[in-house]
Amino acid sequence: MRHVVLLLLGAHLVSAGKHSLRYFFSAVSGINDFPEFTIVGQVDDQQFMYFDSKIMKVVPKTAWMRQSVGADYWDRETQIGIGTHQAYKNNIQVLKERFNQTTGVHTVQVMYGCEFDDQTGETNGFRQEGYDGEDFLLLDLTEMRWITPVMQGFFTVQKWNNYRYEIEAKKHYFSTVCIEWLKKYLEYGKSSLKKTVSPQVSLLQKSSSSPVVCHATGFYPKYVTISWMRNGQDHDEDVDLGELLPNEDGTFQRSSELRVTPEEWKNNKFICVVEHQGKTITANEIKTNQGDSLPIGIIVGVAVAVAVLLLIGIAVAGYKVYQKKKGFRPVNASDDGSNRSTHSFDSVYSVHSDDQLI
Template sequence: MRSAVGLLLLLGIHLVYARTHSLQYFYTAVSGDINFPALTAVGLVDDGQFMYFDSNITKAIPKTEWIKQYEGSDYWEEETNILIRKHQVLKNNIMVAQTRFNQSTGVHTYQQMYGCEWDDETEATNGFLQEGYDGEDFLSLDLKNFRWISPVPQGFITTERWNKDKALLEHDKHYLNTVCIESLKKYLQYGKSSLEKTVSPRVSLLQKDSSSSVTCHATGFYPSGVTITWMKNGEEHHEDVELGELLPNEDGTFQKTSTLTVTPDEWKNNKFSCLVEHKGINKEESEIRTNYGNSLPIGIIVGVVVAVVLLVGMAGIGYKIYQKKKKDFKPVSGSDDGSNSSAPA
């Protein structure tokens, strides 16, 4: 896998679609009596999935045409072997964490989320690695001070051990600063034609009935960067607004929602609208579509959203949790997928 990086020396190539790009991996291990793969793994470039693995199929598979075109059987065999080993590591991590938290039964999850970012204009780079247990932060790599930290006492034993392992820290540093960035640039070049595309969002205002909250639903857009703003009488309105998570659609585009809670009288006596900005293009919607009359039933929209959430779950439940936590940390490890083989023993 690393040898493939040498085939494309992309350090001097400036991609024409200027923005910050990312390579991200999410591993989720599950224990207990649950009808879900014991390990799922997802790889994403610019928030779009390009690879998938789970312990039921025991095989890493491509999810885009561009990765199929440029990487052959040797690449996927090596990815598979890495992830099979990762399964054993994370399985052990769950058992260790259960002991640390004094747990003996129940369903538990252990996640590893890591990757890097590159700004193709400024050449600035960034990396992150965080490990979580049962949906809460457990371990992370503090890049500013280059040391492992934990927000909970149960992780202190591990941080002490890993911070003494200078070889491991240097290994992580090399992956973050070199291997991950080179891999990201390689993948961007592979998928240049599809990753350059811009698809504008479709915007709808959805409401169950006249007394319900109003949801602004933007969907079908690419790339993933979008801003949703509620307007009241021509001014930005931020009160009683709940912004939803970014979710992937099955066709590689994205969707996002923002929900506004106001009384029927307040809606009637003011001019509310939803403004969606994507790639410098604004779309504004003020007409509500309800589940009565001739408008699109909100049940259909809700069903689509639920289906997408389930799809995300089967593709690796770490994706949605990571999006929720992404802004909270900027904390890696290595082959092309950078997986850390250490266990928090």
Template sequence: MQSGLALLLIGIQLVYAGKHSLQYFYTATSGLPNFPQFVSVGLVDEQPFTYYDSNIRRETPRQDWMAKSEGEDYWEQQTQTLTGTEQSFKNNINVAKERFNQTGGVHINQVMYGCSWDEETGDVDGFDEHGYDGEDFFSLDLKNLRYISTVPEAHITLVKVNNNKALLEQKKQYRTQECIEWLKKYLQYGKSTLERKVSPEVSLLQKSPSSPVTCHATGFYPKEVTISWQKNKQDHDEDVDLGELVVNEDGTFQKTSTLSVKPDDWKMNVYECVVEHKSRTIRSILTEDKIKTNYAPVPIGIIVGVVAVVLLLVIIAVAGYKVYQKNKGFNPVNASDDGSNSSAHSDPKA
């Protein structure tokens, strides 16, 4: 499993030109007051399009195109599915605490699953990654059709699931066929939105006159962007720190690149930040009059606030239809429990 899941599921698999993804993020929490005990977020090409939590107890659309494309039956079935999943995950997080010999404190059980489709080559892939308390727990090796883990506490789950060949085949069928069909349907629903191009807004930011200078690009879509620096019209890679891609609340993206050179250096030379996006290329020459110097009070607050929102939304997820009540443990739901009219899917619990 990728380390991105361990980092509160921020490391969403990247979607490049021609490649699309359908992902579900489920999280169960314990010991977090004033926060839902269970949340589900669905994303198409990294755009949130469905949402459910244990407070509202209703699957809801997060895109106008989704609200217009599916009727009440769809939302009712999705809600029933996630209501059962919510109960399963509340049980599973208690089981995990027992396995790790934990009592009180804050604990998080996370799942990310779904599929990807390369429109240009036709290649398909699937994923199912489980995490607990910010660490990798176990994941599906789709190529060899088995669940794997390096965590001793996951052994009970691995034995149970890997011995259920019918369940493993179901996981493969869902990720390589059914999930792909739903992905293509959702892409068609949101075609005008998902294929849009929005240019980035670029700013040069600095905390203080002696601080590094950050080139901040935000509000762009799709997410593919390149931020680089030039010194006297030559590529400059030294003293450059490229930031992570961050999702904004409106579904657009932001990214930064920080240049750590002394002010005397960039004042005596021509430094330029170059932002290349599908919509256009923006070049910003580093000069004092272009720098926003009161960086900390406003832009940083905005960025941190957006990151917090993403953390809270994408820290949230799970899959499953019914509470499996036979034995205490992280139990897979039988293949017969799947609903053919639902895009969600039952999976082994973390």
């Protein structure tokens, strides 16, 4: 997924199934101590590169990327990142005008990438753009057009949909170039990406009247199931499953809360069951009671997750749009577009493309 297209003929992928390459852009205004612009790249949910407007360079986030490419690669990516930063500084100002905003914290967020199933050969590409946590633009590669659910995006889609050759170029990028680089990265990181790390499971509680937390951490890949049993039977009442959170070492953590009174806990046998990669781990004793403080593992995970969510904003909401486009309702062309700005919403469709800004 770079300027030079390298086709990996006969490359051995790390494991059978679906693989993904995703990039997340975030432009932020109104926060003095936070980078104006960041880029995060992920292969199979593992972050492998990072750029922000404070350090002004693209850096590797995995040993396998650091060892697989040379300085010219990072120099080239840095120059592209710097140029993209300038484009998105403009984008966020344009959108503030369109939404009649002059103060406050605002974000422009983009997610794009591709998927490849090495069993079926099926490929998919996707790109969504968001503003202040809400959907703004979606590239529909099936209908070969941009759509928007808000009036402020109408001018952009009307303009971009006139550039048919640009949409064709993007489709080619997602179906070929992106897939080729995904395969290349999978080969680079095969020793790391195919690893399996089982979770550590603990039952935690702030006080006797607080919910009991089943905390699973340190696992990879990210797919995990957490459930509760009561006296040998499945129990799903008064249970809240938390979000999947990243750890700093590339593993993941997740928690499930059980709201239970001290009497219920004492008079019944509750077990937390964690399933990961065919392995089952159970816990039934509260090993940690931290009073009013949270366990340090959860504190670290939440802090990391907040930073990641701020960086990749639409990673959850936007990806759901990609999976369920029926919920993304475009504005009709008959709308009058009275809120249009005289500026265009400039954007680079890929940090790894030298496409001319529209």
